[in-house]
Structure formats: structure tokens, C-alpha cells
Amino acid sequence: MSRSFNAFGLAMGAIALSCLPAVAQTKITNEGISATEIVIGTHQDLSGPVKGWGVSVSNGMKMAVEEINAAGGINGRKIKMVLEDSGYDPKKAVLASQKMIERDKIFAMIGPMGSPTVLAAQDVLFDAGVLQLFPLSSAEFTFKLDPNKPQERLKFANLVPYVESTRAALKYMVEIKSPKKPCIMYQDDEYGKNVLDGFTQQLEAMKLQPASATSFKRGASDFSAQVAKMKSDGCDLVVLGTVIRETIGAMSEAKKLGWEVTFLGATPTNVMEVPALGKEAVEGLYAASGFEIPYEDTAKDKVKDWLVNYKKTFNTDANTQAIIGYNAVMTFAFYAQKAGKDLTGQKMLDALESGDKFLDIFNSPPTTFSKTNHLANTITQVQQVKNGRWVLVKDNLMF
Incomplete structure (x- = not known):
């Protein structure tokens, strides 16, 4: 993943964003936040052509949620994760997203699966003011900001495009x-x-x-x-x-x-x-x-412990997809913690755009975002x- 983002494109993006009219505010939800809980959602392929990705990603996410909650949560709030099966079908992804927004009242969509499914469903999220964070897609639409669409500030990507x-x-x-x-x-x-x-x-x-x-x-x-x-x-x-x-x-x-x-x-x-x-x-x-794949017999320290724990929990070896899912939730937790005890959608957005670096346990390149760059990095x-x-x-x- 090279840290080289196209410099000209970044400069033009910054200029374009600086020209936004003052009234073009980003609407962002405060749903899903209570005194004791933060509700997040995700849609994965659990039954379709890329279920080999979806099942492992969701396992990694579950492991991160359990780990965070066992340590006391995020500023005292536990994470509740709502998981829906899209079957890698764009129509099902849209329906799942609508259900999570309207019924489950999610605060953010974390690590949703697949380019066609994410593309089909993302406008449903943005219209509701729901953050789309770290989707399982490296397509350009997951991070490219249109200065004429302030709701696009709600999307952030951390995989190599x-x-x-x-x-x-x-x-x-x-x-x-x-x-x-x-x-x-x-x-x-x-x-x-x-x-x-x-x-x-x-x-x-x-x-x-x-x-x-x-x-x-x-x-x-x-x-x-x-x-x-x-x-x-x-x-x-x-x-x-x-x-x-x-x-x-x-x-x-x-x-x-x-x-x-x-x-x-x-x-x-x-x-x-x-x-x-x-x-x-x-x-x-x-x-x-994007990052070197760890194997249990050669891994060390925290990574070794994580691989052993994953195998014990799910009775199968951890893989790339599980790591990506785990990191998606851990990255969310890092920035939610930064947003403070009085968590709101706007404070979460500010934390994400703060430039603070998230470092995972797997020695991946640092994750960092700004107001004009919602792509973590491009090191390959x-x-x-x-x-x-x-x-x-x-x-x-x-x-």
C-alpha cells in the first residue's frame, strides 16, 4: 500500500472542498449512541459467491467487538454489532442497509462487503447521515470526495485502491x-x-x-x-x-x-x-x-496470540479476511475513543479527519485521514x- 496518493488530485480536492458554499453542511446521525452502547452495522456475503471472504471478515469483526467490550468498551460504552447477509447481491445489500438504519438505528456501517454491494447501498447510508467506514472494497468510489456532495464526507476507506x-x-x-x-x-x-x-x-x-x-x-x-x-x-x-x-x-x-x-x-x-x-x-x-500475511508457526508476540485466540474461538485458522474485519472494528474504536465521552456523529467525523494515526498489531502501514483525504494510504x-x-x-x- 504506497503512501503516495496522487499529489495533484489531493491539491485539487483541497481546492474544491475549500470552495464549498457555507450552507453545504454534512448531515450526520446521532442514532445508535446511548449511555451504555454504540450500535454498528455491517453487511457481508455469508451465503453467496464470496462467502469465503464474508464469513471470515465477520468473524474478525466479532472478535474485535468481544475484545473491546471485555476491556470496558469505548469510553464506557459497549459495542453492539448488527450483522446482515447480502449474499453479494446489490439488492439485498440495499435492503439490509435500510433495515439497519430504520429498525436497528445503527450509528455507522463498518466494513461492508464488496464493490457492487457497497456501491448500491452507500447512498442509502449517506441520505440517513450514517458513516460508511472501511468497506471491503478498494474501488475509488469508497473514498473519492465530490465537493458538490457534502454527504460524501461520511465515507472513509482503509484498503489499497x-x-x-x-x-x-x-x-x-x-x-x-x-x-x-x-x-x-x-x-x-x-x-x-x-x-x-x-x-x-x-x-x-x-x-x-x-x-x-x-x-x-x-x-x-x-x-x-x-x-x-x-x-x-x-x-x-x-x-x-x-x-x-x-x-x-x-x-x-x-x-x-x-x-x-x-x-x-x-x-x-x-x-x-x-x-x-x-x-x-x-x-x-x-x-x-496491502500487508504481509502472518502464519501461526512464524508469527510472534501479539500477532501470534491473536492467531491462536482466533483458532480457539472459531476452530479454524485466521486468514487475511479475518484480519481485515478485525482491523475495521479496531480502527473504528480508535477514532470513537478519540471523539470523547460525549460521542456524537460530528465529533466522530472530526476525530476521523484529525490526522491522528491508527497503528494495528500486524505492522500494516499507518492509517490516517484528513478533511480532504479519506483514503488511509496506498502502500502496495x-x-x-x-x-x-x-x-x-x-x-x-x-x-
Whole structure:
């Protein structure tokens, strides 16, 4: 995740925000705050195509809530978390968000899952003055501020954006592999199109022509046509805008055809399930990444304790997604604590925009926001699957 945010874009954003009319105030709710409790909500895919993400993310969130509450809560208030299943369906995400706003009276939506689902539901939150914090999406819409829409101040993102991370990782791969015919296979939705944008922008910057760009529908399971096309196009580096099963499916198809080619996955491919389920089919896969993945037998101190506790609690090994979910709630708690005992929506917003740094236990890059920048950072790594494990290849990348 490089701390390099586009300087020109930041400057223009600051200028644009400074030109906001005085009446353009951000409406923010005080619902969900009582003397003893803060109600937060989240929607995850617990039953659909990316439930491998959603279940683990929600487990990580639950673990953080339990840990915070056991330590006395946030300035004496316990967290109550409302969890809804979106099935990775945008319509269900909208209905879940409406239910959490109207019935559960949530104060903030924390770590909601997926680019298409978050995009569909976010305006429902903003209209109600509900914060959208740290969604499980790295799409630009999760942090880009429109100065003409003051309600967009309610969104904050802490994952490496797909465009920036894809660009940084692709730049590195082009430098070490010198491909002549780079290609991309991407999911035909908001997530995939962001990866495509990063791919296209970086190739243009490096004066390279793509040999092929092929897409697939979200939820697809057969990638034979796409892989056959890329092979016939002579692709020598394939960028994957995929998640878990699509990554394994595409690489398995390539192996079946005897096609030896370098694969580079976008950040959602950088999860433990890919090597665990894909086995030899995904050996050698490179991926853009936000932080180094810890393994229990090599982790130390607090991270080791956390991994052991997670396994004891959920009877399964912790993974990237669980860490992201845990960090989403811990980041919220950090800024809510900063907002003080007399917590209000406005004080929470002020705390988030204060520039104070949140540091997690996993040695991730610092999280920090300002009035004009609602993206935590863009520091990117490249990792590779070697002998069934993700191994750090290069860190602190930027484009």
C-alpha cells in the first residue's frame, strides 16, 4: 500500500472542498449512541459467491467487538454489532442497509462487503447521515470526495485502491519480467473495472500495448473460453481481476492446457484460501497486497496470540479476511475513543479527519485521514505463492 496518493488530485480536492458554499453542511446521525452502547452495522456475503471472504471478515469483526467490550468498551460504552447477509447481491445489500438504519438505528456501517454491494447501498447510508467506514472494497468510489456532495464526507476507506495497487504491482512485474504481450481477465463489475483501469493506465504510462482484455460475469465458474483466447493471443503476463474461485479456476484451466504463463492477481486474490484450495495449480501466482500475511508457526508476540485466540474461538485458522474485519472494528474504536465521552456523529467525523494515526498489531502501514483525504494510504506489496504459502517479494511499491 504506497503512501503516495496522487499529489495533484489531493491539491485539487483541497481546492474544491475549500470552495464549498457555507450552507453545504454534512448531515450526520446521532442514532445508535446511548449511555451504555454504540450500535454498528455491517453487511457481508455469508451465503453467496464470496462467502469465503464474508464469513471470515465477520468473524474478525466479532472478535474485535468481544475484545473491546471485555476491556470496558469505548469510553464506557459497549459495542453492539448488527450483522446482515447480502449474499453479494446489490439488492439485498440495499435492503439490509435500510433495515439497519430504520429498525436497528445503527450509528455507522463498518466494513461492508464488496464493490457492487457497497456501491448500491452507500447512498442509502449517506441520505440517513450514517458513516460508511472501511468497506471491503478498494474501488475509488469508497473514498473519492465530490465537493458538490457534502454527504460524501461520511465515507472513509482503509484498503489499497484497486487502481493504485494494480498499477504499482504491474509496474514492478513489467520491470522484472519484461512482457511483450500483457493481458487481463477481469470480473465484469465495479471491482473488475477498477482493476482494468489500473491495468490500462499503467500500460499507457509504460507505452505498452495490451494483447488481450477478456471479462467474465460475477459468479461464473467456467473460464475455458477466456483462457483459450488469452493463450491464442500469445499473452505472456496475465493480470487477474478475480477473487478466490475464479483465480483458481483460471489458473487450473491454464495448467490443463499446458500453458505456462505468469499470473498477477489483484489484491482480492491475496488470501490464504487461494494456495490452500488451489494447491499446485496456483504455485507461482503473484499478487498485489496491502500487508504481509502472518502464519501461526512464524508469527510472534501479539500477532501470534491473536492467531491462536482466533483458532480457539472459531476452530479454524485466521486468514487475511479475518484480519481485515478485525482491523475495521479496531480502527473504528480508535477514532470513537478519540471523539470523547460525549460521542456524537460530528465529533466522530472530526476525530476521523484529525490526522491522528491508527497503528494495528500486524505492522500494516499507518492509517490516517484528513478533511480532504479519506483514503488511509496506498502502500502496495507484491507477494508470490511458493510451496503453498504467500511470500513477500517486494514491499513499499508505488507507480
